[in-house]
Amino acid sequence: MSVVYDRVALIGLGLIASSMFWAIRKAGLAGEVTGYARSEQTRETARRIGLCDRVCDSAAEAVDGADLVVLCVPVGAMDSVAREIAPVLKPGSTVSDVGSVKRAVIEAVGPHIPEGVHFIPAHPLAGTEHSGPESGFAELFRNRWLLIVPEGGADEAALARLRALWEGMGSHVDVMEPDHHDLVLAVTSHTPHLIAYTMVGVADDLRRVTDSEVIKYSAAGFRDFTRIAASDPTMWRDVFLTNKDATLEILGRFTEELFALQRAIRTGDGDLLHDYFTRTRGIRRGIIEAGQDTDAPDFGRAKVGE
Numbered sequence: 179m180s181v182v183y184d185r186v187a188l189i190g191l192g193l194i195a196s197s198m199f200w201a202i203r204k205a206g207l208a209g210e211v212t213g214y215a216r217s218e219q220t221r222e223t224a225r226r227i228g229l230c231d232r233v234c235d236s237a238a239e240a241v242d243g244a245d246l247v248v249l250c251v252p253v254g255a256m257d258s259v260a261r262e263i264a265p266v267l268k269p270g271s272t273v274s275d276v277g278s279v280k281r282a283v284i285e286a287v288g289p290h291i292p293e294g295v296h297f298i299p300a301h302p303l304a305g306t307e308h309s310g311p312e313s314g315f316a317e318l319f320r321n322r323w324l325l326i327v328p329e330g331g332a333d334e335a336a337l338a339r340l341r342a343l344w345e346g347m348g349s350h351v352d353v354m355e356p357d358h359h360d361l362v363l364a365v366t367s368h369t370p371h372l373i374a375y376t377m378v379g380v381a382d383d384l385r386r387v388t389d390s391e392v393i394k395y396s397a398a399g400f401r402d403f404t405r406i407a408a409s410d411p412t413m414w415r416d417v418f419l420t421n422k423d424a425t426l427e428i429l430g431r432f433t434e435e436l437f438a439l440q441r442a443i444r445t446g447d448g449d450l451l452h453d454y455f456t457r458t459r460g461i462r463r464g465i466i467e468a469g470q471d472t473d474a475p476d477f478g479r480a481k482v483g484e
């Protein structure tokens with residue numbers, strides 16, 4: 179694979195930045211990758227494990243001369259990082275990010291970007307419950323969606339270059355409008371995380387169930403909840419504080435449906451429950467038939483029942 183950017187700077191060296199570095203390096207997509215993290219400890223860890231070609235002691239130093247800067251910090255930290263790097267951004271370069279919420283990032287970062295620098299927000303739909311510089315791996319983005327979420331018309335050449343970088347890391351790239359992105363992600367990612375956090379909290383509150391029983395008899399469904407509920411608290415606090423309207427909208431609908439099912443259970447309405455579960459099973463099968471389950475081993479061609 180050929181070099182897409184001579185110099186890439188990654189700000190915030192956690193799961194996403196470290197996965198980007200390993201993927202970029204594996205595919206030879208950049209000449210040099212610099213990195214910066216706020217804490218001395220994270221920078222030391224990064225140097226120890228060879229994360230980034232050069233780990234810098236300030237964001238400005240990492241960004242100086244970069245053709246692409248990717249902000250990989252929690253959504254709530256985007257504003258201060260953008261403010262800090264703005265004076266040293268190279269004319270003609272691109273600033274992007276990987277934040278899970280897009281309208282808030284556009285509002286926080288956009289005003290700091292100088293004339294002549296391209297700002298192209300993005301969001302990889304890939305992650306794990308782990309965080310920090312040692313949690314990344316080169317394959318994280320393979321066969322996963324990367325959404326490019328520009329506000330208005332982005333520079334075509336700059337967008338094509340960013341697309342090439344993510345495709346080089348194995349992602350499938352789509353372009354989406356910011357508010358639509360935030361609503362879609364409220365349904366597919368943000369509200370499900372909140373439900374998982376709640377479910378694990380409920381189990382913890384049930385003092386009748388001792389810790390060992392919760393762990394020992396964890397059924398697969400609950401174990402999946404605990405995995406998701408182990409995700410980074412800072413990241414998810416920021417997601418809910420910044421995608422407030424969309425999350426509240428989806429939570430409202432979720433609560434209505436939950437009450438309907440609760441009532442069906444109380445009144446013994448088996449038909450309603452059966453019809454509901456049949457409909458939801460059909461949705462899952464439809465996703466797989468359409469080849470849209472990116473976890474399927476053969477992206478785009480998985481069959482029902484596999």
Ligand SMILES: NC(=O)c1ccc[n+]([C@@H]2O[C@H](COP(=O)([O-])OP(=O)(O)OC[C@H]3O[C@@H](n4cnc5c(N)ncnc54)[C@H](O)[C@@H]3O)[C@@H](O)[C@H]2O)c1
Pocket residue numbers: 189190191192193194195214215216217220250251252253255258259276277278279301302303304305306307308309310311410413
């Ligand atoms: N974890 C996921 O599943 C996932 C998936 C897609 C997108 N994202 C988004 O990617 C971004 C990074 O998430 P992550 O999972 O890599 O998080 P992480 O916790 O693994 O890493 C974040 C890094 O940013 C650093 N940081 C925090 N505040 C900073 C600041 N003010 N200045 C400099 N560095 C700072 C932290 O020290 C840490 O090194 C977030 O915006 C998140 O919403 C996460």
Ligand SMILES: O=C(O)C(=O)C[C@]1(C(=O)O)C=C[C@@H](O)C=C1
Pocket residue numbers: 277278302303304305306307366367368406409
């Ligand atoms: O797989 C996981 O652990 C994730 O939670 C990843 C996940 C998701 O909800 O799918 C989480 C947040 C993101 O912004 C993108 C991806």
